[in-house]
Every structure is written in C-alpha cells, then in structure tokens.
Amino acid sequence: MSLTAAMFSGVSGLAAQSTAMATISDNISNTNTIGYKSTNAIFSTLVTESATDTTYSAGGVLVHPRAQIDQQGLITASDSTTHMAIAGDGFFVVSTAADPAAAGGNYVYTRAGTFEPDAAGLLRNAQGYYLQGWEIDPNGNIPANQSDLAALTPVNITGLTGNAEATSLINLKANLSSDQTTYGAGYVAGDMTSGAVDPHFVRSFQIYDSMGSAHSVSFNFLRTGSGATPNEWTVEITTDIDGDGTEDMLSSDIVAFNSDGTLDMASTTLSSTITIPWTVAMGIDTPQDVTLNFGSDGLSDGFTQFASNSELVSSEVNGALFGAFNAVFINEEGTVIAKFDNGTSKEIYKIPVATFANPNGLRNRDGNAYDETPESGAFTLREATLGGAGTIISSATEASTVDIAEEFTRMIITQRSYSAAGKIITTADEMLEELIRLKR
Numbered sequence: 001m002s003l004t005a006a007m008f009s010g011v012s013g014l015a016a017q018s019t020a021m022a023t024i025s026d027n028i029s030n031t032n033t034i035g036y037k038s039t040n041a042i043f044s045t046l047v048t049e050s051a052t053d054t055t056y057s058a059g060g061v062l063v064h065p066r067a068q069i070d071q072q073g074l075i076t077a078s079d080s081t082t083h084m085a086i087a088g089d090g091f092f093v094v095s096t097a098a099d100p101a102a103a104g105g106n107y108v109y110t111r112a113g114t115f116e117p118d119a120a121g122l123l124r125n126a127q128g129y130y131l132q133g134w135e136i137d138p139n140g141n142i143p144a145n146q147s148d149l150a151a152l153t154p155v156n157i158t159g160l161t162g163n164a165e166a167t168s169l170i171n172l173k174a175n176l177s178s179d180q181t182t183y184g185a186g187y188v189a190g191d192m193t194s195g196a197v198d199p200h201f202v203r204s205f206q207i208y209d210s211m212g213s214a215h216s217v218s219f220n221f222l223r224t225g226s227g228a229t230p231n232e233w234t235v236e237i238t239t240d241i242d243g244d245g246t247e248d249m250l251s252s253d254i255v256a257f258n259s260d261g262t263l264d265m266a267s268t269t270l271s272s273t274i275t276i277p278w279t280v281a282m283g284i285d286t287p288q289d290v291t292l293n294f295g296s297d298g299l300s301d302g303f304t305q306f307a308s309n310s311e312l313v314s315s316e317v318n319g320a321l322f323g324a325f326n327a328v329f330i331n332e333e334g335t336v337i338a339k340f341d342n343g344t345s346k347e348i349y350k351i352p353v354a355t356f357a358n359p360n361g362l363r364n365r366d367g368n369a370y371d372e373t374p375e376s377g378a379f380t381l382r383e384a385t386l387g388g389a390g391t392i393i394s395s396a397t398e399a400s401t402v403d404i405a406e407e408f409t410r411m412i413i414t415q416r417s418y419s420a421a422g423k424i425i426t427t428a429d430e431m432l433e434e435l436i437r438l439k440r
Contacts, residue, residue, distance in 0.1 A: 088390025
C-alpha cells in the first residue's frame, strides 16, 4: 500500500539522517586528531518497482558513509624530530606489536605520524602502533625483497651507542722549494725514519683507525735529485703501527717534478694508496687503506716545486674519533640518519611509503589506521618521493581534514532533514487514521 510504503520511506529517511549525523559527530570529535580523514554520508535512492505505470510505491533512501582518505591534510610544524607527515600519496606501515611475526601482530597503514621512542627505543605513535622500516646494512643498502612486509623491521633509534669513522682520504697541496740544496745521490731508504738523516721538509697529520683512535702520520721530504734528474724528492711516510712510541716507515718513494714546477707522474713512484698494516697489538686485524691525492700529471693542483719556501698549502683528512649517539634526523626520502657528537652520521633505516590504487577503499580501524581490502587493491611499498609515493616531512604532522564550518552547516541540514522525515511518518499516520474512519 502506498501509505504504508510512504511511512517506511520516512523511517528509512530517519535512519539515513541518523547515520549522517553520526559521521558529522565523529568528524567534529576528531577535529584535532592527527592524520584524521573526514567522513561524508553519501545518499542514494532505494527504488521499489511499481506494478503499473499509474501507481507508485515509495522506496526510501540508503546512506553510504565514505571516508575521504585520499584528501591531503594541512602539514603543521612539530617540536619532535621523530614526528612525521606525508605530503602526497601513501601511508606509513605500522604494526600492532613490536615484533609482528613473534607476537601475532599484524600490519596496518596510517597517516598519523606522531612517532616517539618508547622505553626500548622503538618509534611508536600516539595510537600505539610501531613504525616499520627497512634496515640499512653497513654498505648503505636496503633489503632486496622490498615488496615483502617480512623485510620490514621496527624502527629503533636508540640501539646505537656510538660511531667512529676511519680515515680513507688525504688530500694534500704543498710546495717543495726549488731553491733547496739537494742531498744528492746515495740516500738509503729509511734514514729519515731512523733519524740518521734530517728531512728538508716535514708535515704531520692526524688520522683515525676503524675504532676511532687517533694516530699521527708524517710525510718526510728530502731533495735527492742529482745529475740528469735534479727535480726529484724522496718522501717517506711514517707512523707508529704497533703502539710502541716509535715511528715505522710505511713507504719510501720518489716525487718528481717537471722543469716548470708541476708534477711529473711518469717518474713519480709515490702511490695513490697508503696501506697501514696495524699490528695485532693495536687491536685491528685488517690493514687500513687510505687514498692519497697529491695532484695530477703536468698540473700544479697538488705537490709543486717552485722557488718559494717549502710549505703546506692545504690539507684535507677525513675520519673522526669515536662519538656517542646524539640525535636523529629524517630526510624527505625517509632515511633515518643517526648523528653523533663527533660530527659523523650514519644511515640506519629507510621508511617505506605504502600506496594503494584506491585508498578510499581502505577499511577503518581503531587508532586512525586502515586495513587493506579488495576494494582498495593490494599495497605497494615504495621509497618516498619515487613512483608516485609522497614526500616524508620530519618535525611535522598532518592535521585533520575536518572543516568545522562545513560540518556545522551539514549538521543543520541533517537536523532539518531528520525533522522532515519524521513529518512524513506523522502525516502518513494521519492519512491512515482518516482512511480507518471511512469504515465508521
């Protein structure tokens, strides 16, 4: 009967507007929830097929709550360096347990980036989810099976006690005076190291071994050119390789110059690599190779021999002493970088970004997180900024996408629509009552 159908249509209107009011109340309640995506109530008609072309049977209305998950929230600054936001597409991968494999937890996805270290140093957001990332190996590589969630590990930023950086490069620019009187022929290798012969020019540099200990390395120069090769210098490189306090010779070589004061690499025997064979007494069981850059053939960009005094023009030695863990920094590619108080840094994790073909098809979970569904499509793990994945911004969070003005406007409309649907029921009831009176 049309009157009864009209009443049920009013009832469906009440139910639909109640659901719409529920979405509005959730949106307003989560105005300040980090990473929250507002939900809209989408209405669609419910049609009952009429028996003839001259009759009509009311159907009603259906409501479909839809979260606007792909909507970008405002990026706001934060005082914590471990707080993060994603500008663009994608989600952080988080787990409900510190070790999902061992504790029976599972992986979910979120934009709520209020991550802070817990007592164990694991990054955990305000909702209690643990941030997952790829651990970077000592060679700076991430796991090869990047598409597998099993390759992820909880991000721990306090597991490092310190860091040392061994010296691997020495850049030298020096002038050896062409006015220096030559020692002449007959020099015996090692005489400068032993002290039997005083070098014409000496410079020492501090280098660091793999354990962060400092050592002095000396470059001893003696002009030994004579006869047809007047522009040759003998250089002996020395250091204490066994910790006994005496200098040990690493090499004794020739540095030769052209008549214009530039390097003659064809006659130079000094190698571009210094190998330091630390002894077992030093606690280091592998030799340390240091690249030595002292100039180019025929150029004055390193060692030179001009008429001015012998002097060190410039030097650059890398490496650092042992330093304690100091802070953490996260760049826009999602690389977690540990910083140490000796000025060095180390890449420890890379935070992936999970993207979906239809993010609005994800299923809501407690704690402002989402689950994958057939409607959303399968996840794809990507490096931030690559393949359509968003940029990770540290010391920032993503604000809720709720617009208070819009929500209150929708609330007024929903309230009026609910009242109107109730009016349908009371009016249909009066019409049914009038119909019953006809019997009397």
